[in-house]
Amino acid sequence: MKVRRAASWIQIWKELIFQAVCLLILMASLIALVALLADVYADGFSRLSWDFVTGFPSRFPHRAGILPALLGTIYIMLLTVLLAFPVGVGAAIYFEEYASVEHTRFSQLVEINIANLAAVPSIIYGLLGLAIFVRMLSLGQSLLAGALTLALLVLPVIIIASREALRAVPASLREASFALGATRWQTIRRQVLPLAFPGILTGTILALSRAIGETAPLITIGALTYVAFIPEGLFSPFTVLPIQIFNWISRPQAEFHANAAAAIGVLLPLLFLMNGGAIWLRNRFQKRLR
Amino acid sequence: MRAHTREKWIQTAFFACAVLSIFTTVGIVAVLIFETVTFFSEVSLVDFLTDREWTPLFADKHFGILPLLSGTLLVTLISMLVALPCGLLTSLYLSEYAPEAVRKIIKPLLEVLAGIPTVVYGYFALLFVTPLLQNIIPIHLAGFNSLSPGIVMGMMILPLVTSLSEDAMRAVPMSLREAGFALGSNRLQVSFKVVIPAAFSGISASFILAVSRAIGETMIVAIAAGQQPRLTMNPLVPVETMTAYIVQVSLGDTPAGTLEYKTIFVVGMALFVSTLVLNVLSHRLRKRFREVYR
Structure with a gap:
């Protein structure tokens, strides 16, 4: 009886760990998406202006x-x-x-x-x-x-x-x-x-x-x-x-x-x-x- | 009678539209074959397949495809190490565990991830992930390498694997799962021992399509992997993929008809054939899982 119960506890832990891993991966991919957007806007925000949109390419x-x-x-x-x-x-x-x-x-x-x-x-x-x-x-x-x-x-x-x-x-x-x-x-x-x-x-x-x-x-x-x-x-x-x-x-x-x-x-x-x-x-x- | 001829004309016009798609394929194949054949009248096939150097743009020309092939395979391998396990687990989670509310949030977000232009991923790989990895990894990581574009490409392909695999898992009939539960299995056991085997052909179809996508992906590697064809499996040094080579030549002005110009079509041919084989295989597998559970 005891052995069986232990086994089922292991099963429950496995379930929980598995779900946690899945959620972690999903979170990671969403964090990557946020990081990508944040990185782009952090780098480029200072340059975003009307002049930038209506300007021509330049060496400067x-x-x-x-x-x-x-x-x-x-x-x-x-x-x-x-x-x-x-x-x-x-x-x-x-x-x-x-x-x-x-x-x-x-x-x-x-x-x-x-x-x-x-x-x-x-x-x-x-x-x-x-x-x-x-x-x-x-x-x-x-x-x-x-x-x-x-x-x-x-x-x-x-x-x-x-x-x-x-x-x-x-x-x-x-x-x-x-x-x-x-x-x-x-x-x-x-x-x-x-x-x-x-x-x-x-x-x-x-x-x-x-x-x-x-x-x-x-x-x-x-x-x-x-x-x-x-x-x-x-x-x-x-x-x-x-x-x-x-x-x-x-x-x-x-x-x-x-x-x-x-x-x-x-x-x-x-x-x-x-x-x-x-x-x-x-x-x-x-x-x-x- | 006049109405009848009118109908015929309209049908012919639509038919012409449909046939145009055939011409695209014929065009691709004809162009690639033409340039490839003239290329191999000047370079021997044996050199092409066995030479360990690829230097068509140098004075000392070598035309060995192996370095480009190894670069492509290396980046593909890294991206698959990210996309396949993550894709399998997320699709399993979405199809077997996630409540409807979670699905409704995650699926559109994954679609956003899939819709971002690859040039943006390239920016991210070169200017965010590479510096980040350089700080984390104690060994020297070159500014251009295959590790960071590989990881970012895996991120880009993840939504494709997730959505196709999830479709395959959802197509598994409920009765199979219920049989598993009735035998005393829990959800995890049912997921791995019933759902995955039952959806196997659909899942492998999504994996194969992912590989094909990785091989054909261009901008991420052109930006972040470098332009040095090199026969190596070291993910820390610059390499060049087949697609990045085509971009490199296209950016310079190589006159038509020269051997250098022909090389991009030869490389394109290698690319086309390898992705075509994978696509056909994937298509077959997907059709099979559709037939089984109808």
Whole structure:
């Protein structure tokens, strides 16, 4: 009897220790997150000012600003969404509304392909962009080449998210529409898309919030690290915030590191805003479908 | 009739969008193969696989991939030592122990952790973690090393492992757990002897995907691990990974068509093939656990 009881006490202790370890790990990862944010803002806070946001890069760290990089980021995001959104949603519509009816072997193949594309390292997309857009189509290291590269990068993510949103629309709605004599396209445009749209939008924003922080593919296509002018057209050279940050980190002087921290201090709120917007949309959407 | 042709056109347009994704893959493979083939017409494959030095940018050129490979594996190994055990335990905790309220707080926070750009993690590794470790570790730790980016990368990958593993554990039917409890097991025993074995293929899928992510990760290592390809397993000295090498060459202006230019595609090919194999494997495993518990 006694032995058994001892054993069960050991079991209880094991349980407690295990839970404590798990909680400790969770706490540690959250503390790391807090440390990261605190470190960035502590280093960069003194540099954050309106002049910093509207200034141009400079050899003198205290005079440098991020305007070209910030505008570059905004322009390239707008272009990327213009390129990737219609194609991504179109592909998703094909898979959910057309291919699922025909269910060919080909569409299965494409499906596996997209799942794989979503997991390809982003720097590989940079190599693709370098060879195809920069060299073969000789777009040079332009905004357009960068946007095309990023568009290919986010395309699989947009397709996957849009398909999920389309799948969430009940089949009964489609059947009702068909029964009233609507064609497939009329059904999609008037019934399915309006309902799926918030979900598609959420997925797209999340995909873009990933793209906005992407550095490697744009460095690979040769985006400049020092741009002292605002990009003025599709074929203009450009830089983006993450590249500007990378450039400042790679310099030895601590003053430039402070600039990098301050630029991160601008990039992160932008990103959290996008994520927050996406989550807000998702919550609203879920309530409406119920 | 006109409505019918219109419908056909619309369907064709959507089909074209869907096919574009195929072209991306074909494009990647074609570009990598083209440059790789021309590269190997100038450098022998044996040298590439066995030479212990990688110095394409020096006057005395050596094209041995081993140092880049070892750098990549070293950082990946360190990050996995952080991400896999921590990820497994946190997912187990979230799926088997945590009250709903705790889950609701922790999951979004993990999502935030996953959403932070890698260049920011790079900053953190170089300017926070490395100085911190230099103060803690009594042996000399170089300013660029593989230890600190490895740890930070593990932190970055942790949410991926946690969420995928947790999905796999939640897919384990309640009846299996109840059977365990009915036999007198406690929660810990059920977790380790029922849930983990039952969710094994899903958990291993998440692990494999994590390795693939670590191999392809670029900015953290480009910033904090250094740019010195070196065949070593010492985590305290600068190394260079495959991805960091591509960044290094891209930052300089290497003219197209030169051997140096081709090296980034060859390294890209090695990267693509290794991550593709892992991704396909992970995809297969995940599909398997979905089939078992439907």
